[in-house]
Amino acid sequence: MAGVELERVTKTYKNGQDAVRDLSLEIHDGEFMVLVGPSGCGKSTTLRMVAGLETITAGTIRIGTRVVNDVEPKDRDVAMVFQSYALYPHMTVYDNLAFGLRRQRQAKADVDRRVTDTARALGLDGLLRRRPAELSGGQRQRVALGRAIVRDPQVFLMDEPLSNLDALLRVETRFEILKLHQRLAATFIYVTHDQVEAMTMGDRIAVMRGGVLQQVDTPGRLYERPANRFVAGFIGSPRMNFLDMELSEVDGELRLLGNTVALPLTRAQLGASKAGRGARFVVGLRPEHLLDHRYASNGATTVSAWVEVVETLGSEIHVHVRVGDQPLVARMDPRSADVRPGQEIRLAVDHRRLQLFDPETEQAVAA
Amino acid sequence: MPASPRRASWLARHVSRQAAYAGLLVWAVATTIPIWAALTASFKSTSEVISNPLGIPHALHPDNYVAAWTGRIGAGTYYGIQSEPLYRFGLHSVLAVSIGVALAMGTGTLAGYALARNAERLNFLNRYFIVLLALPAIATWVPLFSLMESLGLLASPAGLGLVYGAMVTPLVTVLMRTYFSSFPLDLVEAARVDGASESFAFARIVLPMSKGVLTVVALIQAVFLWNELAVAEILLVTPDRGTLPMGLIAFKSQFASNLGPQFAALVLAIVPVTLLYIVAQGRITQGIRLGALR
Numbered sequence: 001m002a003g004v005e006l007e008r009v010t011k012t013y014k015n016g017q018d019a020v021r022d023l024s025l026e027i028h029d030g031e032f033m034v035l036v037g038p039s040g041c042g043k044s045t046t047l048r049m050v051a052g053l054e055t056i057t058a059g060t061i062r063i064g065t066r067v068v069n070d071v072e073p074k075d076r077d078v079a080m081v082f083q084s085y086a087l088y089p090h091m092t093v094y095d096n097l098a099f100g101l102r103r104q105r106q107a108k109a110d111v112d113r114r115v116t117d118t119a120r121a122l123g124l125d126g127l128l129r130r131r132p133a134e135l136s137g138g139q140r141q142r143v144a145l146g147r148a149i150v151r152d153p154q155v156f157l158m159d160e161p162l163s164n165l166d167a168l169l170r171v172e173t174r175f176e177i178l179k180l181h182q183r184l185a186a187t188f189i190y191v192t193h194d195q196v197e198a199m200t201m202g203d204r205i206a207v208m209r210g211g212v213l214q215q216v217d218t219p220g221r222l223y224e225r226p227a228n229r230f231v232a233g234f235i236g237s238p239r240m241n242f243l244d245m246e247l248s249e250v251d252g253e254l255r256l257l258g259n260t261v262a263l264p265l266t267r268a269q270l271g272a273s274k275a276g277r278g279a280r281f282v283v284g285l286r287p288e289h290l291l292d293h294r295y296a297s298n299g300a301t302t303v304s305a306w307v308e309v310v311e312t313l314g315s316e317i318h319v320h321v322r323v324g325d326q327p328l329v330a331r332m333d334p335r336s337a338d339v340r341p342g343q344e345i346r347l348a349v350d351h352r353r354l355q356l357f358d359p360e361t362e363q364a365v366a367a
Numbered sequence: 368m369p370a371s372p373r374r375a376s377w378l379a380r381h382v383s384r385q386a387a388y389a390g391l392l393v394w395a396v397a398t399t400i401p402i403w404a405a406l407t408a409s410f411k412s413t414s415e416v417i418s419n420p421l422g423i424p425h426a427l428h429p430d431n432y433v434a435a436w437t438g439r440i441g442a443g444t445y446y447g448i449q450s451e452p453l454y455r456f457g458l459h460s461v462l463a464v465s466i467g468v469a470l471a472m473g474t475g476t477l478a479g480y481a482l483a484r485n486a487e488r489l490n491f492l493n494r495y496f497i498v499l500l501a502l503p504a505i506a507t508w509v510p511l512f513s514l515m516e517s518l519g520l521l522a523s524p525a526g527l528g529l530v531y532g533a534m535v536t537p538l539v540t541v542l543m544r545t546y547f548s549s550f551p552l553d554l555v556e557a558a559r560v561d562g563a564s565e566s567f568a569f570a571r572i573v574l575p576m577s578k579g580v581l582t583v584v585a586l587i588q589a590v591f592l593w594n595e596l597a598v599a600e601i602l603l604v605t606p607d608r609g610t611l612p613m614g615l616i617a618f619k620s621q622f623a624s625n626l627g628p629q630f631a632a633l634v635l636a637i638v639p640v641t642l643l644y645i646v647a648q649g650r651i652t653q654g655i656r657l658g659a660l661r
Contacts, residue, residue: 014487053556073559086557090575103562147561157560 002064002154003029009059011045019045021211032181032188034202042211043191047157051080079148080157085140087132093143094128100151118150138169158190195235207231229362232284238318238329240284247279260324261303263351273365282357289350290330296348307343409630416626431627451607456614459524464592466528472585475539483547499537508601515602522605535588546580582650590640611636
């Protein structure tokens with residue numbers, strides 16, 4: 001087993017565009033690392049560079065202690081699961097699974113034993129003589145996984161492997177892949193554009209945007225302490241509310257003033273920032289920090305809001321409201337099921353949890 | 368009731384569909400009649416071919432086929448060369464066409480794959496092959512003759528096969544490049560991560576998946592070369608080494624007054640190509656279907 005290290009890796013296309021810029025990322029041995037970001041952010045390119053399917057323009061990639069910049073994909077001891085599965089359509093499931101082992105010139109009996117074991121572990125026993133066209137989507141997905149597992153590689157690379165599955169199967173397979181990771185204790189690098197997938201699966205998550213790494217951290221810290229406004233908005237559903245506000249000071253008390261909302265602020269929340277009166281901020285508020293004031297503890301700031309849309313999910317309710325001209329989303333518990341569109345309600349704002357971003361640099365302020 | 372625009376478009380669609388069917392029917396009849404005429408005439412006596420060109424034969428003359436198969440061409444009447452039965456010409460054709468198709472498929476498939484996988488870098492080469500397609504063949508005849516003469520390959524059906532290969536390689540290359548440029552690259556990449564080299568992936572993944580297309584392209588080239596006459600006439604200077612189209616012409620002049628055997632010879636010349644079609648039919652439809660899907 002081995003970790004993967006990217007050191008100042010850049011990929012520039014012929015037209016001069018950077019697909020990935022100056023990316024440094026250390027993936028520990030046995031870690032489940034998720035690369036996440038919107039399409040075109042460079043996450044797939046990064047994965048393909050680790051696989052050796054894409055050359056790198058600058059920087060160093062190590063698998064274990066070995067520099068693999070110029071090593072052929074076949075000699076990197078990695079396995080990859082493609083979004084399209086890329087099963088060989090003219091071969092049976094057995095031959096698909098055996099392909100890599102036969103390339104390693106393993107003895108026929110060994111190939112047979114490992115293919116059979118892998119097939120059994122993935123519930124493919126009865127399907128070994130079939131061709132990919134005769135399998136369901138979920139079965140094809142498992143063959144694609146099996147083709148990676150059977151070789152027992154140092155690193156597993158997965159490029160959006162669940163995006164062609166229906167919702168139910170996706171959740172099941174997510175669970176299967178996590179169990180697989182625990183059982184194999186191998187290094188996984190997993191690419192997805194789905195932040196829920198990223199949050200539920202990753203030991204750590206690397207958020208990318210426009211070829212640039214934004215933040216690498218555990219799911220919890222990514223959610224609680226986003227490094228910038230992009231990460232804050234990308235992670236979490238419904239997404240974080242953003243309000244433009246101005247800092248003011250009344251009788252030694254700090255306050256944030258918006259068009260329609262005013263929120264108290266402590267010195268600690270400003271951290272090391274030198275911002276004084278008149279400084280402008282983008283204030284981030286998670287939907288769960290906007291509460292139905294009837295069920296909120298006393299002392300919270302309350303604002304009056306018009307309800308526009310109510311989405312009932314059973315365990316929680318997403319209430320889309322308007323405070324003045326500012327649209328906001330609140331995540332409420334089922335006690336607030338009596339909230340109706342068109343109604344005026346009072347929202348309690350848990351201002352101790354708000355996050356500040358610089359409107360120019362979009363970087364998080366302090367904390 | 369005034370016709371609504373929707374109805375008018377339905378009418379237009381309906382009429383144009385009927386017109387298309389009518390056109391296809393005319394085309395089908397036009398292409399079937401000559402084959403029918405040749406097939407029936409091959410069983411008729413000469414007088415009946417003239418008096419009853421399109422009808423069913425009154426009496427069958429299968430001996431026309433015996434004459435066509437064994438009838439010797441030459442015997443002093445044709446350039447004074449030793450006589451040869453028609454099927455010998457057929458064998459020369461089989462030899463030249465097989466070598467030509469094998470060569471063109473081999474080089475064209477490899478070149479097409481290389482061009483498709485390196486589209487940006489090799490774009491100029493791709494244009495080169497397209498220019499070759501547009502080159503008038505007649506411009507090459509004189510230098511080709513000198514070249515083959517200096518190589519000592521005049522009057523050699525195998526030598527003609529080499530030339531045939533060179534003739535159709537550009538088209539095969541362009542066709543295969545187009546096909547390969549839409550080949551799912553994921554499969555090749557999966558194989559490479561799985562431990563295969565580029566060439567292994569090509570041989571074991573790309574080629575087996577392209578059987579249908581390869582068959583269709585090979586067949587098109589084979590039919591074209593089977594019917595080729597001009598270059599064969601130029602290079603196969605001793606007529607007893609000629610290909611089937613040359614043999615048919617010689618046969619025609621020798622059996623000028625004997626129409627039955629002439630038609631029998633024509634029918635025999637069609638048979639190999641027809642057989643090839645029947646054998647490859649499954650793959651051909653598969654190949655065309657794949658092409659349509661991608």
